[in-house]
Amino acid sequence: MNWFMNLEIKNKVIILFSTLAVAIFVSLYVTYDNLTTLENNQKDIEDRFIKPNNEIVTIRRSLIDYRLRYISAITLPDSAKLENIGKEFNSHIIETDNAILTKMKSLGVSLRYKENFDGLEASYKLYKEEAEKDIAALYEKKLDGLAFPRNFVESQYGSAISSYESMLMVLDELDFIMKRDLTALTRRSSQDLFLNYLLFYILAGMVIIVLVVLSVQINLIISRPLKQLTSLADDIAGGNLKVETPVIERNDEIGRLYKSFDGMLDSLKEVGKLSEKMASGDLSSNMVPKSENDVLVKSLNMMVGNLGIIINDIKESTDILSSSTSQIFSATTKLAVNANETATAISETTTTVEQVKKTSEISNKKSREVSAAAQRAAEISDKGIKATEENLAAMNKISGQMNTIAGSIVKLTEQSRAIGEIIATVNDLAEQSNLLAVNAAIEAARAGEQGKIFVVIAQEIKNLSEQSKQATSQVKNVLNDIQNAINLTALAAEQGEKIVRSGMELSKEAEESILMLAGTINTFTDVAMQTSVSSQEQFIGMDQIAIAMDNIKQASAHNASTSRELEQSARDLQTISSKLKDSISIFNIS
Template sequence: MIGRFRKSLAWRMALYFGLLVVVSLVLLALLGFFYERQTIRDAVFARLIAFRNVSRERLQEYFQERVGFVRLISRSREVAELLAFAVEEQASGGGAPEESGSRRYGMLAQRAHKRLSSDEAFGAFDDLVLMASEKLAVLYTSREGLQSVSNESAHAKRLKALEGVWKQVTKKKGPVLGDMAFYEPVGKVCFFIGVPVSDDHGTMSAVLVAALNIEHLKGVVEDRTGLGQTGDAYLVGGDAVLRTPSRFLAEGEVLKRKVETEAVRRVLAGETGEAVVTDYRGQKVLSAFAPLGLKEMDLADFDWGLLVEIDAQEAFAAVNRAAVRSVIVTLVLASLAVGFGFLTARRVAHPIRTLSAGASRVAQGDLSVSVEETSREDEVGQLISGFRSMLESLQSQTRQVSAGVNDLASSISQISATAVQLAASSSETATAISEITTTMEEVRQTARLAHDKAKQVAQRAEMLSQTAHDGRNVASEALNGLERIREQMDFVAENVMRLSEQGRSIGDIIDVVRDLADQVNLLSVNAAIEAAKAGEHGKGFAVVAQEMRSLADQSKEATEQVKQILSEVQRATGGAVMAIEQGNKAVAAGLDLGRRADEAIRRLALGVEEASDAAVQIASSSQEQLVGIEQLVLAVQNIREASGQNTEAARQLEGAVRDLERLSRALRDIASRVRL
């Protein structure tokens, strides 16, 4: 089957045509399926959203109406009469109403209890509980009547359910909706509405709590009209536990079954929306959800979530049935398409098989094939006409090729002889160019060596020029140093002369000091004489005269020492003056020699700079010469390469001519085998 499919165009065309139809129909069916599914999904969500919004509004209206009604009851005369009776009973300490409390209060309370328990409007509540405002205590319940007054022991179980509502009312001092809880006096799950009871002065005197079981909400939540067989609507609390029954759960699951789904998580987060989720049964459902809005209504400090759902299987049942019908229609149309394609392919394939047989004979060298003309004007007819034209053209070209092959053979012989001569000439040219290349290479090496030497000479000349420049700088600095030395020598000579003059002044001062010492010595002798004349009274003066003579002698000795030192200083100063004069002469001679050396170095530097410039010019000329030689060598190498390429081309040409000779012989053989 596979081999037939590969060899038969008709089968392939039929299959391709069928696949094309099937793919087209499948794509159309898929597009239609997804479009219809989306349309139905939007329609179902629109229905769920509408049901959710209506249910939400109805629940809000119901709670507001119930709260308003409880507030109306709290302001009624009956509640006031019952409250007065309860207060009177507590004040009297309990007992039967006939025996304790006023007879009048008892009659009013009985009449109020009768109206509250028998009236249809009042009877809409499962229980009405009147509680104290200052403490958690029950004053009256409509289910137990006047017997409940002051019977606190009977209210312990009731208080457990009412405690939360009582606390919220006493704190808020306004109406409150309490969460659902199991209310034991009723035996059912109830929700609670609490309102404050105020006296004539507006002060809260009691709390009225109404208990309603969840049956009251069934008319709103469980009205599933338009939701089909799997539609469901239920409430969940903030703890994700059911607050109303679900279609698929028993009523006893309320306040027990925890529903942890994506829709519940989102609605408890305060989100309003819709989504396809998995419900608590594990089924795919379309869910529309929204918070009930108890906080917004200022009825409670909590909120419940409202969820409206329908199974996805039921919602998309019509789409699934349409998908099955689309598959059946697609298979039928595909079968028809395959049959029609096969018939069409056979009509196309028959003339193609005829042309294929003729083409096989032409491939074997038989050009005597004949193809009949056709009256078809479609693509197959054009193919037949084209094959006929090709065959006629091929026959004509074959005849021309046979004639051209003979001419080609004679031309190739002439080209072959020319190619041999060209190859020999190219070889000789390549040899001569190779010798020239070798010579130019030697010239280039010589020029490179000359350039390197010139470059070295230029570098050394540059170094010598720098050295001469440094020598000039050193000579100039030496001359400046000698000038500074001469100035310092002059300054020293001047100071030494000044020192010599000051030494002579010091000698004059020493002579004066020596004369003073002689006079003091003479005075001391006179003082000693006068002291001797005075006797005992002149002894003290004699001691002073002796000390003065001693000081005069010491002054003379010190003066002699200073004079000797001063003489030595004067002699040293004279020697320094002589040395300074000789130094000045030596510095003057050094300055003269330095100036002559500076002039000689300057002339040497000029000569070195001229030699350096000449060396640089020589190096530049050798560089230009080397560049020219390099270019010449490169040109010769290019010529050598071109010559080699010409030689190789000549050899290739010679080989190509031989190949042409073989080809011409082969063409003659082929032309001889073709039948025209």
């Protein structure tokens, strides 16, 4: 059967249906032959039995009629009509004789019993001669009152009776022989009919068996392999590439189809393995195209190459982003430290201002007491000198702190500008990462189903770049707030410096006044009044300084809070950069 299985399906179908056509043709031929045989048997029965039997019946009737006319002629009682007997008998005899002889000749030609009909014809001729002699003898005698002589009666109406009975015996014998042959032929026809029916049923059964065998063969060689192949195709369409194509030792279209399907399955398995490697980050593998028209493998290799280029660009951008975020984090850390130091210095300055304020208040009180207690002038003068010296030292300290604050503010301004430049660089990197993510998504979309995972990676990169942009935007907003706070701090510091200068001038004047007070006791009252006024002004100035320092303290606290927020944003940006770097590090491009 291997030669049959290796034939093309067209030749298989031709052979199978040719076999069916031959079986049907044989059945039709045998049926036609049997019908022809039955028709010939029917015609044979009609020619050999039915027609001859009708002829015999006609002859028998003619003979009986002849016999009756003969008896009527010889037994007629009316002697007056004897003259016409011969004429009527002879006239009728001619018609009957012609009919009987014609039928006998017809039977002698159509039947196979010629010797029987030869004897019948001889008996009929003898009968006719004897009948004619009897009629002639009766006509010649013409007996009075008698229609026939007595010897005619004694001889049973004439001497021709023996010939007549002999003809009847021949006819009876022929009738018996024909019935016997007809029975045999009928029995044989019935047997032939039974055999024909049996043969017809056998051939019909054979045709049905051939049809069943053809159906089974078609199912085995065509339908079943195609169903198996359809089931495998459904499994592959469902994503199952672990199926195996059955081995079929055939060289027809089905065998070639199975071989082509097996090759296609192998290619899909290779594509699946390459996709798994790509999904795990291994971009160093490629597939060898099966032919120049292998668009899938070529596109997949091109996608792997383009993705490797994109990943390299993203890695470089990620390194730059990581370096920038490190610089930003370092700068924000320094900024936070400086902001804390500034806040500490301002807090100390505020404490000093409060102390100076209290001192001014005490000086004011003492000045008022000088006018009421001149006797304590010397002591108050000493205390005034001492207080003035302390006030001058405090003012010098405040001036130094204000200079430190001014330097920190200048340095903080420069660092804020540097952070702004770094943020611009990070923003540019985020834009480049977003553009690379869009390109990667486009390349992955071209790859179809195998590029879905790269669409996810490209989307993750895009999300990370968007987060980077948001983080840099937040950092930029924080830097703007810090810059505003720095500007406010600088303004407050400038005002504080002016107030400190004014306080220092007032302290110097107070010192001079106290020295003059010590030298000029006589004018102590006037000087005390002037000192009281100066102390009042100093108290007002110190109150203004305290308010300004409180504003500076609040601005410094806000600056420190902003620095901490900037530091947290930088830390978040660094974390995002690390995640992006970790996400890309899974890819092996070499």
